[in-house]
Amino acid sequence: MSLAQDMAAVPERAESTTAKPNPAWTLLRRILVQPKGAVGLTLVVLYLVLAVIGPALAPQDAFRQNFAQTLRPPSAAHWFGTDQLGRDVFSRILIGARATLGIGVGGVTVAFLIGVPLGILAAWRRGWIEAVLMRAIDVMLSFPDIVFALAVVAILGANTQNVIIAVGVVSIPVFARTARAVTLSVLAEPYIEGSVALGASPARVIMRHVLPNISGTLLTLSTLLFASTLLSASGLGFLGLGTQPPFPEWGTMLGDSRSYIRSHPYLATFPGLFLAVSALAFNLLGDALRTIYDPTSRRAARRLPMLNFLRRRTAASAPPAAGLAAAPAGPDAPVVAVEGLHLAFRTGEGLLEVVRGVDLTICAGRTLAIVGESGSGKSTLLRAIGTLANPQEVAITAGTVAIGGEPALGLPAAAVRDLRRRKIGIVFQDAASALNPVLTVGAQLAEAVRAGSRLGPQAVRQRCIALLRDVNIADPERRLEMYPHQFSGGMKQRIVIAIALAQNPELLLADEPTSALDVTIQQQILVLLREIQRKRGMAILLVTHDLNLVARFADDVAVMYAGRLVESGAIATVLEQPLHPYTQALRASAPGAGEGRGQPLRSIPGEPPLVGQLPSGCAFRPRCPRSANRAECAAQEPPERMVASRQVACVFAEEALS
Numbered sequence: 001m002s003l004a005q006d007m008a009a010v011p012e013r014a015e016s017t018t019a020k021p022n023p024a025w026t027l028l029r030r031i032l033v034q035p036k037g038a039v040g041l042t043l044v045v046l047y048l049v050l051a052v053i054g055p056a057l058a059p060q061d062a063f064r065q066n067f068a069q070t071l072r073p074p075s076a077a078h079w080f081g082t083d084q085l086g087r088d089v090f091s092r093i094l095i096g097a098r099a100t101l102g103i104g105v106g107g108v109t110v111a112f113l114i115g116v117p118l119g120i121l122a123a124w125r126r127g128w129i130e131a132v133l134m135r136a137i138d139v140m141l142s143f144p145d146i147v148f149a150l151a152v153v154a155i156l157g158a159n160t161q162n163v164i165i166a167v168g169v170v171s172i173p174v175f176a177r178t179a180r181a182v183t184l185s186v187l188a189e190p191y192i193e194g195s196v197a198l199g200a201s202p203a204r205v206i207m208r209h210v211l212p213n214i215s216g217t218l219l220t221l222s223t224l225l226f227a228s229t230l231l232s233a234s235g236l237g238f239l240g241l242g243t244q245p246p247f248p249e250w251g252t253m254l255g256d257s258r259s260y261i262r263s264h265p266y267l268a269t270f271p272g273l274f275l276a277v278s279a280l281a282f283n284l285l286g287d288a289l290r291t292i293y294d295p296t297s298r299r300a301a302r303r304l305p306m307l308n309f310l311r312r313r314t315a316a317s318a319p320p321a322a323g324l325a326a327a328p329a330g331p332d333a334p335v336v337a338v339e340g341l342h343l344a345f346r347t348g349e350g351l352l353e354v355v356r357g358v359d360l361t362i363c364a365g366r367t368l369a370i371v372g373e374s375g376s377g378k379s380t381l382l383r384a385i386g387t388l389a390n391p392q393e394v395a396i397t398a399g400t401v402a403i404g405g406e407p408a409l410g411l412p413a414a415a416v417r418d419l420r421r422r423k424i425g426i427v428f429q430d431a432a433s434a435l436n437p438v439l440t441v442g443a444q445l446a447e448a449v450r451a452g453s454r455l456g457p458q459a460v461r462q463r464c465i466a467l468l469r470d471v472n473i474a475d476p477e478r479r480l481e482m483y484p485h486q487f488s489g490g491m492k493q494r495i496v497i498a499i500a501l502a503q504n505p506e507l508l509l510a511d512e513p514t515s516a517l518d519v520t521i522q523q524q525i526l527v528l529l530r531e532i533q534r535k536r537g538m539a540i541l542l543v544t545h546d547l548n549l550v551a552r553f554a555d556d557v558a559v560m561y562a563g564r565l566v567e568s569g570a571i572a573t574v575l576e577q578p579l580h581p582y583t584q585a586l587r588a589s590a591p592g593a594g595e596g597r598g599q600p601l602r603s604i605p606g607e608p609p610l611v612g613q614l615p616s617g618c619a620f621r622p623r624c625p626r627s628a629n630r631a632e633c634a635a636q637e638p639p640e641r642m643v644a645s646r647q648v649a650c651v652f653a654e655e656a657l658s
């Protein structure tokens with residue numbers, strides 16, 4: 001069946017075509033529909049207007065002292081009365097708005113500019129840098145805000161500039177902690193790994209992917225901290241450590257009024273009221289923003305898509321194998337050569353070995369599928385081959401990996417990025433999280449195309465259009481302007497594939513590429529991958545649990561158990577006549593493996609061994625029907641050897657032939 005016929009056989013859902021409105025207008029609308037947002041935003045805007053045009057509105061000279069008019073109550077001539085020096089309080093409040101709000105803005109800016117980079121650095125580098133930064137922040141947090149601010153002003157001296165520094169320093173820990181937490185969650189998203197796989201530098205990943213995704217949370221935090229910064233600054237002003245006379249600032253005015261609080265209470269009332277309402281305004285606005293950006297407040301809205309997602313994940317496997325995929329012709333040069341690879345997780349108790357001596361090769365134009373139960377080490381192996389294993393987490397204790405003839409292990413970071421970009425493409429399990437939701441598809445494709453190349457904007461655009469055509473997305477010019485949420489699951493996976501193909505990789509890594517899709521779309525995506533592989537001759541390394549998918553799609557299979565490949569060879573050889581008892585059990589437990597309709601699926605008795613607690617000898621021995629306490633199985637780990645055209649690690653493999 002041709003690709004076109006395959007596509008026609010299973011029509012994919014059309015994607016939503018609603019254009020994305022301007023994000024600023026959307027945000028404004030979402031703030032205004034909330035009563036607290038509407039009130040908060042209106043008040044904040046009024047305050048900001050006051051800060052800008054307040055001095056121009058002042059009816060009287062706010063600095064002129066008039067000892068004949070001291071401590072006058074509110075009247076038509078002095079709406080808010082006069083202070084102890086006979087100055088007009090209303091005019092001083094209007095003029096003081098700029099200094100007061102300026103301190104708030106300045107303080108939050110100082111805290112933001114220092115706290116956010118520190119938080120991102122801690123999340124990015126982890127290890128000792130994170131530990132040192134976070135402990136320092138814990139120490140700062142252990143002091144009450146005002147005490148800390150007082151200490152800073154006492155050291156630097158009392159003036160407006162130092163108040164800004166003091167209240168800013170006080171808020172650094174909150175920004176740093178929040179930035180670290182939200183960055184960690186963004187860094188766990190597959191599209192970050194995709195970007196890293198394209199060779200993007202840390203700075204680029206942070207600017208392009210992390211910052212846009214954490215900006216909502218940081219905006220909310222800035223608004224909330226603005227209120228507390230204002231109050232801290234006013235506290236300093238109240239103590240006489242803020243803006244120095246004769247310049248008015250609401251906190252200082254409040255402080256000056258304390259001697260007259262009983263006899264002339266209006267002196268404290270008006271600056272206090274303006275301060276309290278400003279803090280309330282920023283808090284209301286911050287709260288409205290939190291409602292918008294906090295995912296827990298949108299749980300109800302998400303419930304349906306989540307249910308659909310779970311349903312898709314648990315949907316039945318693909319239909320039974322109709323026949324094994326024909327091996328595509330291609331040159332025999334190995335694109336991947338892995339020899340004696342041992343990988344171990346670094347844990348508190350030392351190294352925990354999860355991949356134990358793997359040898360494999362994949363030639364151009366061929367697909368190798370790695371299958372095995374959950375926890376057998378498939379993903380860890382795939383990530384190490386793709387140079388994506390985090391060295392702080394995974395130790396390569398022995399062995400070599402070469403991609404396209406180039407050694408892939410032990411390289412400096414820049415060389416690893418370059419190798420990945422030139423030779424490796426990655427398709428993730430969940431296309432929805434493999435795409436950055438805040439960037440258009442065109443921007444994400446362009447990033448992949450531009451990585452390491454010097455193409456001009458027009459050439460990049462043409463290449464993006466060609467890539468979308470390659471993955472059979474119609475009307476690519478229009479689709480480039482759309483956002484991921486405007487596409488269906490299958491279309492998103494096509495876009496992820498297009499991104500993976502942007503640098504013409506020699507090797508495509510696919511970790512459960514279709515398990516988040518429903519059955520009909522799975523079929524289309526696999527057909528698409530096969531077609532692209534035929535055209536480009538790339539090697540594909542596929543990790544999956546689905547043996548039917550392996551039978552339809554792969555050329556070779558490697559069965560993994562407890563970190564070792566126990567049987568590997570051509571699909572027709574291994575799946576038609578498995579020799580290892582574990583392969584036999586996997587084959588028997590696959591849907592459509594021989595039982596009639598309504599028959600329960602067979603499961604493999606026993607549990608896979610826990611990492612680090614392997615039995616002596618063959619790791620499959622406790623579950624093996626063939627072992628039956630035979631001494632040979634307990635004596636040593638069976639070496640891999642060639643039996644009937646495949647590698648198999650079982651001392652009694654020949655018994656399956658008879």
Ligand SMILES: Nc1ncnc2c1ncn2[C@@H]1O[C@H](COP(=O)(O)OP(=O)(O)OP(=O)(O)O)[C@@H](O)[C@H]1O
Nearest residue numbers: 345347352354373374375376377378379380381611
């Ligand atoms: N960070 C970690 N620290 C310690 N052990 C880990 C860590 N991550 C994974 N492991 C363990 O390593 C083993 C291999 O995990 P891996 O994800 O590679 O298995 P898998 O075969 O891909 O499983 P699945 O099919 O569920 O993805 C598992 O036993 C897992 O518990």
